[in-house]
Amino acid sequence: MTSKPLAWARNRARSLPHVAWRDERIAELVAARAKLNRELAKARKELANLDPADVEVPSFRRYVxxxxxxxxxxxHRNYPDRGNLVTRKLKSYSFAQSHGVTIPELFGIWDRPEDIGWDELPDEVVIKSHTGTYGRGVFPLRRVGGNWSMVTTKGVIKPAEIVERLRGFEARRLVGGPYFAEELLGGGVGDVIPPDVKFLAFHGEIGLGYLRALETFDDSSSWRYRPFLEDGSNPGPIYRGHTYDPTVPIPDNLDELVAAAKRLSLGIPRAFTRIDMYSVSGRVVFGELTPRPGGPVDFGAEHDERLGHLWERAHARVLNDAIDGADQLLRFGPGPRELKIGDALVLPPQDSRPDQA
Known part of the structure; x- marks a missing residue:
């Protein structure tokens, strides 16, 4: 048994700043070791489940x-995130605009959620965070009296609740500012939220596209998908694990969408990027860039291998450019980079300036 004086002395020692720092550091290292052990166990499990025949051909799914x-x-090593090249929303807006792709109209930009000027906004608007994934930090809203509702639901949500959600995401480092308001694109169910047009782009080549139609923004079980090839032909229900709906209409301006996706893809020094856009009343509108799509990515063996070949060829081209001395920054187009709110110019924040990686 530990004597009371000894226990008191230990507790007293732990209250000293340098001892407390040591204990905190030990706890951090123990947690880091536990995390690495979990990752190692997961990797070993994936390795055990590999079919040797599968690794002999390219695989889009494996590369993702x-x-x-x-x-x-x-x-884990505090290296710069390569995905930041394309995931900063305001930076990607500036990039798309410079290549002649329309971006949603901006209504306001604020450093903190608490600063959002709700009274100054139009009755239909989307609130977004500069950083964030999986739809976090995105609120498509319609004004209802003195409050707001998500456009695909009837429930009322107060500005204070939206601020609280954003603050909660921010505290967990899932989103980051600044925060901005943009136009709500119409054309979907109830004339809101048109189908996303998503392209799997491989540095100038389009491997596959698919449409995502949704009735409820925050309920993925309501989302419906229709894959298509570059020429608009239908490969069938190849996007496994997702609800297939061949009735989702292919946009009439598909050729323009494809051309825009190729143009943007060539400006990104990465082998693969998913490029999301919308077709709204015949105009091509930019959505976002995604370097690492989440969720299941199973398109079946045939298309998985075909997309894998496209990935490898694109990687070879990007690597060759790097060997020849090309930088690894976004390649902006000849159009304007500045973002506008009305007639006022809005410069992107420091970490998303067009000349930054």
Whole structure:
């Protein structure tokens, strides 16, 4: 048994600043070791489940999972996130606009959620955070009296609740400012939220596209998907694990959407990027860029291998450019980079300036 004087002395010692720091550091290292052990166990399980025949051909699915693991390794070592090249929303807006792709109209930008000028906004608007994934920090809203509702639901949500959600996401480092308001694009169910047009782009080549139609923004079980090839032909229900709906209409301006996706893809020094856009009343409108799509990415063996070949060829081209001395920054187009709110120019924040990685 530990004597009371000894226990008191230990507790007293732990209250000293340098001892307390040591204990905190030990706890951090123990937690880091536990995390690495979990990642190692997961990797061993994935390795055990591999079919040797599967690794003999390219695989889009494997490359996506590899990108996620590489991101995890770089984050653990505090290396710069390669995905930041395209995931900062205001930066990607500036990039798309410079290549002649329309971006949603901006109504306001604020450093903190508490600063959002709710009374100054139009009756239909989307609130977004500069950083964030999986739809976090995105609120498509319609004014209802003195409050707001999500456009696909009837429930009322107060500005204070939206601020609280954003603050909660921010505290967990899931989103980051600044925060901005943009136009709500019409055309979907109830004339809101048109279908996303998503392209799997491989540095100038389009491997596959698919439409995502949704009736409820925050309920993925209501989302419906229709894959299509570059020429608009239908490969069938190949997007496994997702609800297939061949009635989701292919946009009439598909050729323009494809051309815009290729143009943007060539400006990104990455082998693969998913490029999201919308077709709204015949105009091509930019959505976002995604380097590591989340969720299941199973398109079946045939298309998985075909997309894997496209990934490898694109990687070879990007690597060759790097060997020849090309920088690894976004390649902006000849159009304007500045973002506007009305007639006022809005410069992107420091970490998303057009000349930054």
């Amino acid at each position: 999972f590899a990108e996620r693991r590489i991101h995890s390794h770089m984050k």
